Amino acid sequence: MRESVNSWLLLNLVTDRSLSQGRSLVEVVAEAVAGGVTCVQLREKTCSTRQFLDEALALKALLQPLRVSLIINDRVDIAMAVGADGVHLGQSDMPISHARHLLGPDCLIGISAESVQDALAAEQQGADYIGISPVFSTPTKTDTAPALGLNGIRQIRELVRIPLVGIGGINLTNARQVIAAGADGVAVVSAIMAAESPRQAAEVIRRELG
Amino acid sequence: MRESVNSWLLLNLVTDRSLSQGRSLVEVVAEAVAGGVTCVQLREKTCSTRQFLDEALALKALLQPLRVSLIINDRVDIAMAVGADGVHLGQSDMPISHARHLLGPDCLIGISAESVQDALAAEQQGADYIGISPVFSTPTKTDTAPALGLNGIRQIRELVRIPLVGIGGINLTNARQVIAAGADGVAVVSAIMAAESPRQAAEVIRRELG
Ligand code: NI
Numbered sequence: 001m002r003e004s005v006n007s008w009l010l011l012n013l014v015t016d017r018s019l020s021q022g023r024s025l026v027e028v029v030a031e032a033v034a035g036g037v038t039c040v041q042l043r044e045k046t047c048s049t050r051q052f053l054d055e056a057l058a059l060k061a062l063l064q065p066l067r068v069s070l071i072i073n074d075r076v077d078i079a080m081a082v083g084a085d086g087v088h089l090g091q092s093d094m095p096i097s098h099a100r101h102l103l104g105p106d107c108l109i110g111i112s113a114e115s116v117q118d119a120l121a122a123e124q125q126g127a128d129y130i131g132i133s134p135v136f137s138t139p140t141k142t143d144t145a146p147a148l149g150l151n152g153i154r155q156i157r158e159l160v161r162i163p164l165v166g167i168g169g170i171n172l173t174n175a176r177q178v179i180a181a182g183a184d185g186v187a188v189v190s191a192i193m194a195a196e197s198p199r200q201a202a203e204v205i206r207r208e209l210g
Numbered sequence: 211m212r213e214s215v216n217s218w219l220l221l222n223l224v225t226d227r228s229l230s231q232g233r234s235l236v237e238v239v240a241e242a243v244a245g246g247v248t249c250v251q252l253r254e255k256t257c258s259t260r261q262f263l264d265e266a267l268a269l270k271a272l273l274q275p276l277r278v279s280l281i282i283n284d285r286v287d288i289a290m291a292v293g294a295d296g297v298h299l300g301q302s303d304m305p306i307s308h309a310r311h312l313l314g315p316d317c318l319i320g321i322s323a324e325s326v327q328d329a330l331a332a333e334q335q336g337a338d339y340i341g342i343s344p345v346f347s348t349p350t351k352t353d354t355a356p357a358l359g360l361n362g363i364r365q366i367r368e369l370v371r372i373p374l375v376g377i378g379g380i381n382l383t384n385a386r387q388v389i390a391a392g393a394d395g396v397a398v399v400s401a402i403m404a405a406e407s408p409r410q411a412a413e414v415i416r417r418e419l420g
Pocket of ligand 1: 255
């Protein structure tokens with residue numbers, strides 16, 4: 001494993017309860033972390049605030065003793081309530097300026113960038129890292145921007161200094177290329193969430209990342 | 211009009227964009243406030259965080275100079291970002307304890323109570339006011355608890371000291387009874403939001419409240 005200041009985001013798991021096949025989210029995440037996931041982004045799109053908060057509290061209790069980062073998708077209030085390590089904000093979430101004002105300087109803010117322009121703006125506005133999305137097109141997501149590809153990562157890598165995480169269609173077969181193109185980490189959804197053994201799935205991807 | 215410390219919540223408008231018939235939310239709210247609405251609760255259930263924030267900022271700009279209170283439904287982060295006067299939390303939103311910790315002592319926290327027990331718990335946990343919901347059954351909402359009725363208001367009024375606002379099925383014909391039963395105010399959705407003239411609708415209800 002390479003050691004760098006950014007190794008905490010080497011292998012991100014982005015949650016999607018619809019893929020967990022009846023297993024609890026905490027159960028899947030615990031397995032994935034045992035397999036080498038270095039950062040967990042809790043993403044909930046349909047549940048109530050109370051349920052989202054309860055999931056976040058459960059993941060916080062699991063991850064904090066293991067020194068694995070917990071990032072909350074979209075919801076600044078949930079992140080603050082549980083003392084998460086950061087938030088991940090898409091282009092239709094709260095703008096960085098408002099989020100930073102609420103969260104303070106120490107909370108990590110990751111921004112989804114769907115273009116070189118998005119990435120430059122995010123860095124300029126004080127993002128701590130950028131999620132390049134999507135790297136590859138994914139059959140399950142139809143509402144996303146065109147895939148940026150490995151070339152998109154190379155382009156953004158030349159222009160911004162903050163850490164980059166690739167997301168979208170990343171799995172065992174292409175994870176290494178994403179890092180080789182200049183990303184500091186990869187974010188994985190279905191390749192781990194939907195795996196029969198999330199632990200094993202995480203292990204093999206982590207091994208690929210070197 | 212009776213004057214009391216709680217007159218700010220005499221006539222609440224709870225927003226519902228699906229009822230605004232193509233008019234912008236700000237337009238309907240401006241009319242309603244001109245007609246006598248004393249407090250606006252922004253409720254959004256389906257839009258993105260960015261859209262919710264933009265609506266909240268627009269309402270804040272409208273309402274602050276008029277000294278009309280702005281309450282944000284559910285989203286503590288939106289309330290903090292725009293400097294709203296308060297939040298309104300349902301039983302599946304963030305628990306008061308977490309919300310108070312984030313919002314501080316000066317931000318109003320209203321809690322929806324669907325029973326006497328809910329109301330007692332809300333007061334005990336430090337709520338600033340209680341929304342008694344639903345007072346009357348509403349044909350458009352099928353996911354609500356059984357109607358508490360005017361008797362429910364009387365019961366809760368005897369047991370709790372903080373201000374009470376009735377919500378659910380309240381209109382011109384029954385608003386006065388809700389106040390007579392012990393509520394400090396009424397919250398209205400469709401009777402104003404869906405009215406051809408929100409201003410006139412607010413005026414007649416406000417006049418009923420005396
Ligand atoms: Ni929501």
